[in-house]
Amino acid sequence: MTISSHFDYKEVLRRLQQKGQESFGRxxxxxxxxxxxxxPIVAWMLRDEEVAGQCKIDLNKGIYLAGPVGTGKTQLMHLMRCLTDRHYDYEVYSCPKIAIDFAYSGISAILPYTYSNMDVKRSVAAICCFDDLGKEIVSIR
Structure with a gap:
């Protein structure tokens, strides 16, 4: 994959690998x-319009990262946080935990993840990374 950008992607990837080894092991x-x-995820995190165009991604939309269990999706999203500008920083939330909170507390448990939770500095909803979406335990009453 050949890309052109004002960012040094080789250095960014080297830094990500180094940070990954520090965080997750050698x-x-x-x-x-x-x-x-x-x-493309790096381009989104860096808000790199040039590479986003080359990868055909829209920086104004979110990321949907799917794949088999155990392939490093969660690690990758935790790792990518070191690239974000403070205005695009995000937290990683467990969907099964949110579902359990919803079962106990009702609608108030999910309000923090909606547009009602505005980031006043940016006048947009806070950026969230939902982990294990679709893995929630469904209980029938």
Missing amino acids: HFRLLKEDLPVII
Whole structure:
């Protein structure tokens, strides 16, 4: 994958790998075959319009990252936080935990993840990363 940008993506990827090894262990590696998934996410995090255009992603939309269990999606999203500008920083939330909170507390448990939770500095909803979406335990009453 050849990209052109004013950002030094080789350095960004080197930094991500180093941070990943510090956070997750020396075994952590960014694999070449994963770059077609990683590069657009990096472009989104850096708000890099040039690479976003090359990757055909819209920086005004969110990211949907799906894949088999155990492939490093959660680690990747935690790791990417080191690239975000403070205005685009986000938290990673567990959907099964949100579902349990909803079961106990009702609608008030999900309000923090809606447009009612505005980031006043940006006048938009806070950015959230929902982990394990679709893994919630469904209880029938």
